[in-house]
Amino acid sequence: MNTAEPLPATGHAEVRIVAASPETARRVAEILRRCFDAAEQRSYPAGVEGGTRLHLTLDTTRPAEPARSWLSTSTSTADDPSHADEA
Incomplete structure (x- = not known):
């Protein structure tokens, strides 16, 4: 962690989001914004x-579907180590 x-x-x-093209990055960001x-x-x-x-800030206190249902059933993975290439 930096x-x-x-x-x-x-x-x-x-x-x-890191992608080979701006269009690919925008498509992923659009899904997150939904x-x-x-x-x-x-x-x-x-x-x-x-x-x-591409960088964006998400407000996780205001989830929409499908994130709302996913968040209510997910569990924390805080004990899992980061990927080796993460800073």
């Missing part, structure tokens, strides 16, 4: 030809 980066407000999540309230997305070059890195 401690230099501030954590989002309680009930919010920062999501980063499940949660979201702030306006920000996009950046991903460092590879045509790649895109």
Whole structure:
């Protein structure tokens, strides 16, 4: 975990999408926005030809379907380790 980066407000999540094309990143972001309230997305070059890195903030306190039903039945996986390539 990168401690230099501030954590989002309680009930919010920062999501980063990395895709080969801007259209693919936008499609994934659109699905997330259908499940949660979201702030306006920000996009950046991903460092590879045509790649895109898209950031958005989700408000998990205001889920819509299908996230609402999924969240009510899910369990926390806080004990699971992060992927090796995550910072």
